[in-house]
Amino acid sequence: MSAVMGPPDAGGHFGTFGGRFVPEALMPACLELDAAFRDAWGDPDFVAEYHRTLREFGGRPTPVTYLGRLSERLGISVYAKREDLAHTGSHKINNVVGQALLTRRMGKTRVIAETGAGQHGVATATAAARLGLACTVYMGEVDTVRQALNVFRMELLGATVVPVTSGSRTLKDAVNEALREWVTCVADTHYCIGSVMGPHPFPWMVREFQSVIGVEAANQLREFGVTTPDFVVACVGGGSNAAGVFAGFADSSAQLIGVEAAGGSAVGLGMPGVLHGMRSLLLQDDHGQIEEAYSISAGLDYPGIGPEHAHLADLGRARYVAVGDDVVIEALQVLSQLEGIIPALETAHAVAWLLRAAGDEIPARSTVLLNLSGRGDKDVAQVRSILRGES
Amino acid sequence: MTSLDTRLRDLRTRRKALVPYFIGGLTEDWTTYVSASILAGADVIEVGVPFSDPMMDGPVIQAGALRALGNAATLESICHELSAASFEVPIVVMTYYNVLHHFGLERSAELLAQSGVAGVIVPDLAIEELTPWRDVATAADVSSVLMVAPSSPDERVRRIGELSQGFVYAAARMAVTGQAADVGDASRVVGAVRAACDTPAYVGIGITTAEHAREAATIGDGVIVGSALVQRILDGASAQELEGAISTFRRALDQASSEA
Ligand SMILES: Cc1ncc(COP(=O)(O)O)c(C=O)c1O
Numbered sequence: 313m314s315a316v317m318g319p320p321d322a323g324g325h326f327g328t329f330g331g332r333f334v335p336e337a338l339m340p341a342c343l344e345l346d347a348a349f350r351d352a353w354g355d356p357d358f359v360a361e362y363h364r365t366l367r368e369f370g371g372r373p374t375p376v377t378y379l380g381r382l383s384e385r386l387g388i389s390v391y392a393k394r395e396d397l398a399h400t401g402s403h404k405i406n407n408v409v410g411q412a413l414l415t416r417r418m419g420k421t422r423v424i425a426e427t428g429a430g431q432h433g434v435a436t437a438t439a440a441a442r443l444g445l446a447c448t449v450y451m452g453e454v455d456t457v458r459q460a461l462n463v464f465r466m467e468l469l470g471a472t473v474v475p476v477t478s479g480s481r482t483l484k485d486a487v488n489e490a491l492r493e494w495v496t497c498v499a500d501t502h503y504c505i506g507s508v509m510g511p512h513p514f515p516w517m518v519r520e521f522q523s524v525i526g527v528e529a530a531n532q533l534r535e536f537g538v539t540t541p542d543f544v545v546a547c548v549g550g551g552s553n554a555a556g557v558f559a560g561f562a563d564s565s566a567q568l569i570g571v572e573a574a575g576g577s578a579v580g581l582g583m584p585g586v587l588h589g590m591r592s593l594l595l596q597d598d599h600g601q602i603e604e605a606y607s608i609s610a611g612l613d614y615p616g617i618g619p620e621h622a623h624l625a626d627l628g629r630a631r632y633v634a635v636g637d638d639v640v641i642e643a644l645q646v647l648s649q650l651e652g653i654i655p656a657l658e659t660a661h662a663v664a665w666l667l668r669a670a671g672d673e674i675p676a677r678s679t680v681l682l683n684l685s686g687r688g689d690k691d692v693a694q695v696r697s698i699l700r701g702e703s
Numbered sequence: 704m705t706s707l708d709t710r711l712r713d714l715r716t717r718r719k720a721l722v723p724y725f726i727g728g729l730t731e732d733w734t735t736y737v738s739a740s741i742l743a744g745a746d747v748i749e750v751g752v753p754f755s756d757p758m759m760d761g762p763v764i765q766a767g768a769l770r771a772l773g774n775a776a777t778l779e780s781i782c783h784e785l786s787a788a789s790f791e792v793p794i795v796v797m798t799y800y801n802v803l804h805h806f807g808l809e810r811s812a813e814l815l816a817q818s819g820v821a822g823v824i825v826p827d828l829a830i831e832e833l834t835p836w837r838d839v840a841t842a843a844d845v846s847s848v849l850m851v852a853p854s855s856p857d858e859r860v861r862r863i864g865e866l867s868q869g870f871v872y873a874a875a876r877m878a879v880t881g882q883a884a885d886v887g888d889a890s891r892v893v894g895a896v897r898a899a900c901d902t903p904a905y906v907g908i909g910i911t912t913a914e915h916a917r918e919a920a921t922i923g924d925g926v927i928v929g930s931a932l933v934q935r936i937l938d939g940a941s942a943q944e945l946e947g948a949i950s951t952f953r954r955a956l957d958q959a960s961s962e963a
Contacts, residue, residue: 332829335850336826336854478762495878586801602755
């Protein structure tokens with residue numbers, strides 16, 4: 313158990329962040345989930361089933377790859393934790409396998425989820441199919457158009473996709489709609505949230521399900537002779553892949569770096585506020601109205617950040633930086649051409665920060681663990697049109 | 704006891720409480736709808752202060768909130784208008800926690816109190832996180848009106864009953880605000896509230912027709928009508944037309960009292 317990234321207090325607070333800000337109608341479900349998760353996570357049979365499912369079905373453990381040509385170019389040593397090789401192409405599977413198993417254990421028969429780019433929706437539909445759970449995914453109408461293929465994937469997997477037409481019709485509105493729907497069906501339905509956000513116990517539970525990334529990576533790095541990397545770097549939307557990899561290094565001397573999209577930089581531009589059941593750092597205007605995030609990558613298009621990250625930023629234990637859309641496409645090309653790995657646009661933000669910071673904020677010859685959160689297959693059409701100057 | 708506690712216990716001895724909901728800033732003349740509804744027999748007015756992400760609201764109030772935000776409605780602008788209008792019936796503001804959190808809890812409580820607001824409903828503030836707001840609000844004599852849901856176990860209803868001031872908002876169904884076909888679980892929820900405390904219980908969530916209002920009023924001490932009225936205003940109803948609608952609800956409530 314990490315001391316820095318330990319459990320939150322009984323009310324789900326990480327320092328002054330987190331908590332449970334939900335309508336009374338949902339409080340009993342949050343309390344039930346808290347008790348069910350504590351019980352399951354302390355049960356060796358449940359934990360074994362979770363790991364077995366990730367191994368047999370999810371493609372774990374994912375390897376660590378030394379990125380030799382990139383390292384040579386940058387004058388640092390870069391190791392990548394290959395979540396792009398997990399089933400469905402990103403770290404999202406770790407979380408949904410855990411939550412789907414928990415859904416079944418609670419005797420619920422259905423999951424709902426929100427999705428932005430569609431990655432979490434596809435992962436949820438995948439785990440639901442595997443465990444025989446019904447699945448409905450809420451997706452902003454704008455995103456259903458931007459990511460039409462992922463809508464079709466979810467449907468192929470047997471899920472129902474509901475376009476959300478309220479508000480800005482993107483990820484934050486999909487979360488609102490999933491929460492509203494959850495009120496009506498909470499007796500038999502679990503809300504399978506997609507990142508380390510929402511009311512307690514979600515931020516903690518999702519981090520626990522994602523911590524397999526950091527735990528594996530710490531062991532794998534030792535096989536390369538790296539006891540502690542100097543830096544651990546991950547992109548941050550809600551912050552689940554970052555929380556997962558940070559969890560393996562929070563008590564070490566490694567510097568933890570979260571890379572946000574410049575247009576969705578909750579740590580850089582946000583203020584403390586309450587949204588989606590949590591107190592955290594949020595983009596908001598002078599009157600406390602939530603502002604929309606803007607990013608080239610739908611998965612980072614979120615105006616907030618998980619509460620534990622807000623706390624880690626407060627403590628100074630992790631540092632959060634931002635990169636703009638302009639450098640992300642180049643980073644994606646560099647990684648593709650030097651290493652034969654096409655990263656997701658989200659992941660390319662972390663790569664872009666390495667390209668910018670190597671030899672500067674990252675001193676020469678430093679050892680860096682990059683969490684390669686997902687593969688870029690879903691993004692190639694978008695990248696093609698950008699490179700052709702079509703958008 | 705807060706002022707709202709006293710007023711609503713007194714009201715209970717006289718008649719069933721009719722509580723229409725309006726969105727502050729929905730139209731430039733929104734307070735004239737409030738005045739009209741008071742003329743037609745509203746006892747308490749619920750005023751929504753819009754938030755960009757209204758988690759407890761269905762499509763009608765979402766649309767209204769977006770329109771009000773487009774009209775640049777804010778906590779301050781709505782409070783100023785309420786202050787100027789100085790309505791004689793109690794005003795209960797409904798808003799989301801971030802609006803208060805951002806403005807500052809103490810500052811919000813003071814502003815609301817100065818504007819004549821008697822209570823506040825914050826639907827995303829369950830009892831677990833309530834204390835900081837309730838403490839500063841109570842100090843300013845601004846009541847915290849809490850919700851009980853059909854999913855609330857008896858032990859929670861008891862704690863909510865202890866903490867809710869003015870009235871208890873008995874949610875008739877597991878749903879967000881909207882229009883519905885019946886009064887749902889109102890009877891069971893109000894029964895739980897009655898068993899837990901002596902605070903007046905008002906039924907809301909999905910009350911759409913005068914018949915629903917009559918039925919809900921035979922169950923509880925008051926009735927909250929939201930989306931059904933906001934929809935009329937969104938559809939362009941005049942203040943006079945709204946006065947007619949409120950009168951119909953008033954008659955339904957009075958009928959319930961005479962049946963009791
Ligand atoms: C590949 C990939 N990385 C990162 C993210 C961002 O989410 P989080 O910050 O929770 O890891 C997403 C979200 O869709 C994603 O698909």
